Amino acid sequence: MIRITGQIQNNSLVRNIQRHQYEMDQVQNQLSTQKKINRPGDDPGNATNQMFFRTRVEELGQFEQNIGEAMARLNLMDGELDRVGSIFQRVRQLAVQASNGIYQGDNGFELKHAIAEEIDQHLRAMIDIANGRDGTGKPLFGGHVVDRPPFEPIASNIRGLEGLQLEGQIINVEYRGDIGSQLREVERDQYIGVNLPGNHVFWGTNMTITGSVDNSGYVAGTDQAFKIDGVEIRVAAGDTINEIIDKINNSNIQVKASKIGQDYISLHTTAPHEIWLEDAGGGTVLRDIGLINPDKAQPPNNFSDTARVSGLSVFDVLIKLRNDLLAADQLEISGRDLANLDEALNNVLRHRAQVGARQNRLEEHEKRTSWDKMFMTELLAKSEGIDIPESIMNLKWLETVHQYALGVGARVIRPTLMDFLR
Numbered sequence: 001m002i003r004i005t006g007q008i009q010n011n012s013l014v015r016n017i018q019r020h021q022y023e024m025d026q027v028q029n030q031l032s033t034q035k036k037i038n039r040p041g042d043d044p045g046n047a048t049n050q051m052f053f054r055t056r057v058e059e060l061g062q063f064e065q066n067i068g069e070a071m072a073r074l075n076l077m078d079g080e081l082d083r084v085g086s087i088f089q090r091v092r093q094l095a096v097q098a099s100n101g102i103y104q105g106d107n108g109f110e111l112k113h114a115i116a117e118e119i120d121q122h123l124r125a126m127i128d129i130a131n132g133r134d135g136t137g138k139p140l141f142g143g144h145v146v147d148r149p150p151f152e153p154i155a156s157n158i159r160g161l162e163g164l165q166l167e168g169q170i171i172n173v174e175y176r177g178d179i180g181s182q183l184r185e186v187e188r189d190q191y192i193g194v195n196l197p198g199n200h201v202f203w204g205t206n207m208t209i210t211g212s213v214d215n216s217g218y219v220a221g222t223d224q225a226f227k228i229d230g231v232e233i234r235v236a237a238g239d240t241i242n243e244i245i246d247k248i249n250n251s252n253i254q255v256k257a258s259k260i261g262q263d264y265i266s267l268h269t270t271a272p273h274e275i276w277l278e279d280a281g282g283g284t285v286l287r288d289i290g291l292i293n294p295d296k297a298q299p300p301n302n303f304s305d306t307a308r309v310s311g312l313s314v315f316d317v318l319i320k321l322r323n324d325l326l327a328a329d330q331l332e333i334s335g336r337d338l339a340n341l342d343e344a345l346n347n348v349l350r351h352r353a354q355v356g357a358r359q360n361r362l363e364e365h366e367k368r369t370s371w372d373k374m375f376m377t378e379l380l381a382k383s384e385g386i387d388i389p390e391s392i393m394n395l396k397w398l399e400t401v402h403q404y405a406l407g408v409g410a411r412v413i414r415p416t417l418m419d420f421l422r
Helices: 006-033 044-099 105-130 241-249 314-326 330-384 390-414 417-421
Strands: 149-160 165-175 182-186 190-193 208-210 226-228 233-237 254-258 266-267 277-280 307-308
Touching: 044 105, 044 182, 044 314, 105 149, 105 165, 105 314, 165 314, 182 330, 190 330, 233 241, 241 254, 266 307, 314 330, 314 390
Parallel strands: none
Antiparallel strands: 149 165, 182 190, 208 266, 208 307, 226 233, 226 277, 254 266
16 A cells, blocks of 8 residues: 655645646637647647648649739730731721722722821731730740840831832831740649740741752761750751751651752741741751851841741731732732731631630639638648637636645645644
8 A cells, every 4th residue: 555645645736736737728828829739749740730731721822823913914915916816807808998909090099008008007006016015014925035025126218109208117027035935833833824925926927948058968967956946856966957857847846847959958837937946055957057047046037148038927917018008019919918917817816715725724723723722721720720619618627627626735735833833
């Protein structure tokens, strides 16, 4: 049998009272913070879950912000492309009107001149749209280039009807951006592009580049690489022009290669856009086969001076139509110009469809992200939140037990000598 002494009773009482105070302090902290766990040591397993839930909620919040920004930018692009489509519809209407054979003679010339002036204004409006910026001041159609407008108009004087000199007319528009894709992360390792390169959207007809260098004896001297539209194509030492052509055609790009005449290489697009050529990693393949300028190796506008380049941007289409109207070239207006307008409009509509597909995808991501965030927030609340009525009941119960313990201790602890002296 264990001998119970006064010291044991005192220690036991103090220990129980301290335990009650600790438990009451825990419940009071839970009520004041509204959290079950105030430090990881309170419940390591549950604390780990809470950190995961909280991290995921914050991550989903960032994805929501990215989706909102991406949606705003795509909506703006969609609106701008809608304006481009409206301009083309009006220009086509004017071209059909001008191609009508009844507009001949002096009155017909005056009408064509008036139509040419209106088309010139539409051309300038198109350039303004192509150089449009988003809410942060970044160009919509310049790729990664943000420090300058992506399209630069070049003006000069041209001659109109009856030798009329027209000053300050736009004769060319050069692309100064790049083909970089701006991405927004909408979920872990899932990205959506929020831009379209201007040399794709604002291009009217298919493009062809034909070199003037005889490549019948060409053999690559070293392993090297080049890029077409940003896609790298590897060339091994000893590859001939035929093998290079096969590698281009087997690449997943909208450009095909062929041989013309004495093994001149020719590149042609399968969808309207300006071909983007660059030698990579110190290679010289494209320079050697006569496609890019040795003095200007980096795009844009780096095609060889001796290469034959054909293909029109949307600006070239409008410029050609304006000039044909000023020259009263009925055959060009009713034939090639109308065909170019239709092809350019189809290309703009194709890219607008891409924007619409991305908008639809973003809407689905927005719904899923919103639901995931709500679900994770609920899990976090259940994991770290407290049941207030239950906590208050526990606190009252602990207070009652503590008071009983104090009362029992006061009666059980042996009286001291001073109590006897009273």
